[in-house]
Amino acid sequence: MASHYYLIAQLPYLLYGQGSFISSEYFKELCKEHLDDKEMELLESCSLNPFTEAKDEDAVFGGKPLPVSSPFIDSWRNWEKALRLNLAKFRAQNLKRDAGTLEDPSSASLDAASIAKTAVTMDSPLEAEMYLDKARWDFIDSLEGLDHFSGNVVFAYLLKLYLIERYAKFKEDEGFAEYKRLYASIINQASAADGRQGEANSMMNESGDPK
Numbered sequence: 001m002a003s004h005y006y007l008i009a010q011l012p013y014l015l016y017g018q019g020s021f022i023s024s025e026y027f028k029e030l031c032k033e034h035l036d037d038k039e040m041e042l043l044e045s046c047s048l049n050p051f052t053e054a055k056d057e058d059a060v061f062g063g064k065p066l067p068v069s070s071p072f073i074d075s076w077r078n079w080e081k082a083l084r085l086n087l088a089k090f091r092a093q094n095l096k097r098d099a100g101t102l103e104d105p106s107s108a109s110l111d112a113a114s115i116a117k118t119a120v121t122m123d124s125p126l127e128a129e130m131y132l133d134k135a136r137w138d139f140i141d142s143l144e145g146l147d148h149f150s151g152n153v154v155f156a157y158l159l160k161l162y163l164i165e166r167y168a169k170f171k172e173d174e175g176f177a178e179y180k181r182l183y184a185s186i187i188n189q190a191s192a193a194d195g196r197q198g199e200a201n202s203m204m205n206e207s208g209d210p211k
Contacts, residue, residue, distance in 0.1 A: 005149045007034040014160045016137045017167060024161040031154065039151055042070050046158045048136070048166070050077035050084075072143050072152040076159070079139055082109035083132070086116035094120055111139075126170060133163050 007030065012021045022030075031043055045068055067074050086109075115135045122128040137160060144156045 003034045008149050016134055020164050046155050048162050050080040072155050079109055083112040086113045090117050090120040137163055
């Protein structure tokens with residue numbers, strides 16, 4: 001606890017949409033002075049990608065995130081996965097496309113479904129990305145708990161730094177590319193894996209509907 005206190009007490013307060021005085025890399029180096037090996041291992045597993053063991057982020061929608069000995073990190077990974085699955089599902093519905101073998105999102109994450117449904121209705125991909133990242137920020141806040149000097153706060157701080165760094169890099173074209181990469185390509189992959197994408201495209205061409 002004391003180690004967490006001295007670490008957290010010196011950190012600048014973070015607000016979504018504003019810059020940070022420290023980077024995620026600097027923060028992780030700072031944590032090495034205060035956390036034990038197990039906590040550092042858990043910290044390194046904190047990622048905006050719920051499947052940190054996967055090399056291809058576009059192909060991580062099957063299966064479950066590998067659990068770790070942290071309810072905070074497990075909850076975050078499961079929620080983020082549910083969010084991404086719902087985004088892929090609603091985007092496929094809006095485009096009138098077959099989602100193929102895409103896994104059904106967990107019904108336990110109803111807030112993730114609502115957030116995803118709102119995001120896919122936004123005209124601006126960049127606006128949608130900002131909205132999604134703010135929702136991620138708020139969910140991370142909800143996981144921290146009442147102990148402001150616990151390990152959960154350390155994990156949450158790193159995830160928030162990642163979100164701030166993403167925010168700083170967003171431009172209209174970059175936001176559009178991110179949107180397409182995370183939520184469109186998985187639909188194509190799932191449809192191809194199910195063997196129905198070619199048939200769907202053929203039917204659309206014959207009917208004269210836009211691709």
